[in-house]
Amino acid sequence: xxAGISYTTPYCTVFLGMSVAMASVFGTIKNNGIRLISPVxxxxxxxxxxxxxxxxxxxxxxxxxxxxxxxxLPKFVWLHIILILIFCACCFAxxxxxxxxxxxYKVSYTVTGTAIAFMTLIGYLPDMFVHSMFGRWLxxxxxxxxxxxxxxxxxTGLVCALVALIGVRxxxxxxxxxxxxxxx
Numbered sequence: 001x002x003a004g005i006s007y008t009t010p011y012c013t014v015f016l017g018m019s020v021a022m023a024s025v026f027g028t029i030k031n032n033g034i035r036l037i038s039p040v041x042x043x044x045x046x047x048x049x050x051x052x053x054x055x056x057x058x059x060x061x062x063x064x065x066x067x068x069x070x071x072x073l074p075k076f077v078w079l080h081i082i083l084i085l086i087f088c089a090c091c092f093a094x095x096x097x098x099x100x101x102x103x104x105y106k107v108s109y110t111v112t113g114t115a116i117a118f119m120t121l122i123g124y125l126p127d128m129f130v131h132s133m134f135g136r137w138l139x140x141x142x143x144x145x146x147x148x149x150x151x152x153x154x155x156t157g158l159v160c161a162l163v164a165l166i167g168v169r170x171x172x173x174x175x176x177x178x179x180x181x182x183x184x
Contacts, residue, residue, distance in 0.1 A: 001060070001063055001090075001091055001094070001153055001156055001157050001160065002091050002095060003126060003127060003130045003131065003134075003153075004067070004087075004091075004149060004150070004153040005030070005031060005087070005088055005091060006031075007134060007146065007149050007150075008027075008030065008084045008087070008088070009023050009024070009026065009027035009030075009031075010023070011070075011084075011146050012026055012027075012080075012081075012084070014143050014146065015075055015080070015143070015146065016075065016077045016080055016081070017077070018077075026081070030084060030085060030088045031088070034085060034088045034089050034092055035092050037089045037092050037093050038092050038093065038095070038096035039096070040093060041055065041059070041092065041093030041094065041095075041096040041097050042096055042097055042100070044093070045097045045100065051104060051168065051171060052097045052100045052101045052103075052104050053101065053104060053164050053165075053167035053168040053170075053171050054164075054168055055093075055094075055097060056094055056097065056098075056101075056160070056161075056164035056167070057161050057164040057165050057168065059090040059093050059094045060090070060094065060157045060158070060160045060161035060164060061157070061158070061161045062086060062090050063086075063087050063090035063091060063094070063154075063157045064153075064154040064155075064157035064158050064161065065154075066083045066084075066086040066087040066090070067083075067087055067150040067151070067153055067154040067157070068150075068151075068154050069083045070083050070084070070087075070150050071147050071150050071151060071154075098119065098123065099116060099119065101167065102115055102116070104167075104171050104174075104175075105167075105170065105171060105174055106174055106175070126156075133152075134149050134152075137149060
């Protein structure tokens with residue numbers, strides 16, 4: 001989902017009629033300023049949802065919904081700017097809590113490095129192909145390629161929400177089991 005953030009800036013020039021300069025300013029704000037939302041993601045998962053997995057379900061669903069909105073809603077500039085900011089905020093709020101799942105799933109600190117390595121491998125694997133795939137769609141379909149990109153990312157967000165939902169169930173099962181002396 002994070003890979004899609006960079007495609008929202010040219011989308012602003014193509015569909016929303018922003019000048020390249022204005023889209024660049026907006027891109028800087030959304031790519032850097034919206035990162036300030038990251039601590040909010042940690043707070044929400046810890047204090048409000050009491051579960052990283054539950055928080056991830058919500059932000060992936062909101063993220064997917066905002067992208068679907070970009071595809072199906074009328075091209076009102078402010079509406080689409082808000083949808084883009086919501087998408088970006090969800091991406092950063094989700095990313096800031098990713099590795100906190102290790103605690104929720106009671107992964108032993110003795111294998112934390114290995115677990116993070118596998119999470120990173122899986123999490124960043126799409127970076128090997130999505131930009132080429134997105135570029136090809138833009139080459140083949142022109143401006144309509146953006147709809148394909150946003151639909152693909154929304155579908156990915158829905159899959160991630162489903163995986164996080166499975167994580168919620170796993171977390172409940174893991175955290176309801178009695179602790180063994182080695183875990184205490």
